[in-house]
Amino acid sequence: MLSTLLLAAMLSVGGPAQGKPNLKTPYEQGNGNQTATYDEAIQWYQKLDEAYDEVKMMPYGSTDVGRPLHLVVVSTDKDFDPASIHRKNKRVLLIQNGIHPGEPEGIDATMMLVRDYLQDKKRRKQLDNVVLAIIPVYNIGGALNRNSHTRTNQNGPESYGFRGNARNLDLNRDFIKTDSRNAQTFHQIFREWDPDVFMDNHTSNGADYQHVMTLIATQHNKLNPTLAEYLSGKMVPALYAGMKQDKFPMVPYMNHAGDTPDEGIIGFMESPRYATGYTALYNTIGFVPETHMLKPFNQRVQATYKLMEHMIGTVHRDADEIGKLRQQAKQETLTQEKFPLDWKLDTTKVTKIPFLGYEAKYKPSEVSGLERLYYDRKSPYKSMLNYYDEFTPTVTVAKPVAYIIPQAWREVIERLKTNKVQLQQLQRDTTITLDTYYIADYKTLERPYEGHYLHHGVQVDTRRMPRQFFKGDYVVYLNQPANRFLVETLEPQGVDSYFNWNFFDSILMQKEYFSxxxxxxxxxxxxxxxxxxxxxxxxxxxxxxxxxxxxxxxxxxxxRNTPHYEYTHTMYPVGRLMQDVKLPL
Structure with a gap:
């Protein structure tokens, strides 16, 4: 294990610049097993902002705990206007920390990384065409709920934050339903800055193995094909090669098929409720680094630091290519006619990946007396594991010309506005003939999930019918950057549709009956x-x-087969306009 002093020496390239304050982080001032508190992190970034004109810390909207969500921007030409930055053909790398504050190594590693890049002339040059946008701590409420026990299986730090936020929400399940003010503010940041690459730093749970770092990259099948080819063929290999050279060989996130990794690893199909599932809707390449919970905290910090270092280097190297590919992907999204809504794993397609594990063994439990699993660290091994990372669509929908949403569904409209969706409103009452879904079947979880009784397995019947809409109802044309977001939230069969998240549940109950x-x-x-x-x-x-x-x-x-039965029962209120007709807008 590296000593704390050696780690600090490796991570800090040179001392503070002449005339600059001492920017040693709380982590570096500790014993290698301590992480910055929320207040310490914000105060440290305030000092960084004061010390460097190239740094600007900006408070955005509020969070559920009442504290503002900050964004720290590092721009070497001192331009902090996202539109101007994109016009200059610079890439924006958005790094998010502390969505789960009990997994805090990203908080500490990012602070040291930013300082070191500003103080090292050689590495600083990589920021000439890469602008860093950093959310120091996303789940502020969870960070303030500090303890030393809730991460039961984790090896340090001494104290840390809690997974749930101030409303006890897991914020990494909130990017579509947007129940938290944190997510509302994130959408504002994300849509304004339009990052090219996104990193959301985490710590894993699960099996024991030798690797310090595992990685989730945006699932390539559901990413735009233009970006997916670059991601799988060039970007991910560069990150793996760099980490291997730095003696942190990576494997994909250990989402294993059985009780142990030996039975194979399944690629993580992150739906839009997750951070990288959401960012993919806007053609942003996303990553979730997952350090291994059982490794010492200083190793996890160092591995996170190194991965971010390689990420900056790769984005710097491929800046022009990433920019061109994203523009192409955005254009293809504008003209895309069919969108997949749900996926299944294709088990016939498998590759082999190198893996450094520990033998899984069994012995009697001292608690139950029954057989229990353990990993024997005295029996390390190398092997090639089966890796299943190919998914095929199971539900696909044709894009309408527009959705028409009655203004009564204000919770949905508010979420569209938060995502900067382009909305128009009818200027008078009008009857429109369009496609309307009726919910034919669905299943619902028996227990609440993140504050909702989530639906799934939705089946719909489609009827073409005239419907009355009113002045002020919303028309959403599918000719905008939010096309994919709109389809996956407004189509009921989408895994994370607004229907599945219960925003339309009142249509499922009859209002009139008979004696x-x-x-x-x-x-x-x-x-x-x-x-x-x-x-x-x-x-x-x-x-x-x-x-x-x-x-x-x-x-x-x-x-039910007479005019007495209410036609609105199970009628999904969002209409699908399939022909471009003139509307009173």
Whole structure:
């Protein structure tokens, strides 16, 4: 294990610049097993801002705990205007720390990294075409809830923050539902700065192995193909090569297929609820570094530092290429006609990856007396593991010309506005013929998940029908950078659609019913007038014995096939305009 002094020497290239304050971080002043508190991190960045004209710390919106979310920008030509920076063809690398404050090594490593780049002329040149945008601590409420016990399986630091935020939300599940003010503010930062590359620093849980660093890269199948080819063919290999050279050989995040890694590793298909799943919707290449929880904290800090160093070097090296590829990807998203909404793993496609593990063994438990798993560090090994990282779409939808959203659904409209979606409003009441979904089937979790009873397995029926819309209702054309975000949130079958996150649940409950004794005569009259309906009723009774025994169920069957049944029940309110017609906008 490296000593604290040796680690500091490796990470700090040179001392403070002449005339500059001492910018030694709280981590460096500690014993190698301590992490900066939220207040210490913000105060340190304030000192950095005061010391360097190339640094600007900006408070954005609020967070659930009431403290502002800060963005620290490092721009060597002192330009802090994101639009101007993009016009100069510079790349923006957004680094986020402390989304899970119990996984804090990114907080400390980023502070040292920024200072060292500013103080080292050679490395500083890499920032000539790369602007760093840093969120020092994203989950501020969790960072303030400091303790030494909740990361049960983690080897240090001595104290750290808590995973849940001030509302006990896991913020890495909140990028679509946006229940937190943290996520609202993140959307403001992300859409304003439009980063080319995004890093969200974490610590892993799970199996024991020799690697200090594992990595999630945006799942290539769901990334725009133009960017995916560069990511898989050039960018990821460069990061792996650099980390191997620095004696931190990486493997993909240990999302293993069985109880141990020996059974193979499955690529992480991050849906848009996750940070990198969300950023991919806007053609931003995303990474989640996951250091290994059982490694000493100073090793985890050092590995995070080195990976960010290689990330800056790679973005600097490929700055023009990344810029061109992103522009191409954005243009392709504007003209893309079909969008996948759900995926499944293709187990027929497998590659081999090198892995440094510890043998998994079993012995009697001292707690239960039953057999328990453990990893024997006295038995390290090298092997080639099966890696499954190919996914195929299971649900695909054709892009409409526009969505029309009744203004009544204000929670959805607010989230679209937070994402800077281009919205227009009808200027008068009007009837529009368009495609409308009816929710034919869905499943719901039995227990709450992040404050919601999440739906899944949604099936829809599509009906083309005239519908009444009103002055002030919203029209959202699919000719904008947010196209993919719109499709994945407004199509009910999307894994993280607003329907699945319960924002439309009121359509699932009937509002009008019937009294059986009154409807009996009316139902009989409908059956006399509609022999085909009578035939369907009799067929249903033959097929379903329970239905045949229930008078109420048979009345309901007739009721649902008459004008008395409310047409809005299970009708998804967002309409799909499939032809470009003139609207009163």
């Amino acid at each position: 059986s004794y009154v409807f009996e005569d009316l139902a009989a009259e409908y059956l006399r007038q509609d022999p085909e309906l009578r035939k369907r009723l009799e067929a249903r009774k033959k097929q379903d014995p329970e239905f045949a025994k229930s008078a109420r169920a048979q009345l309901d069957f007739v009721y």
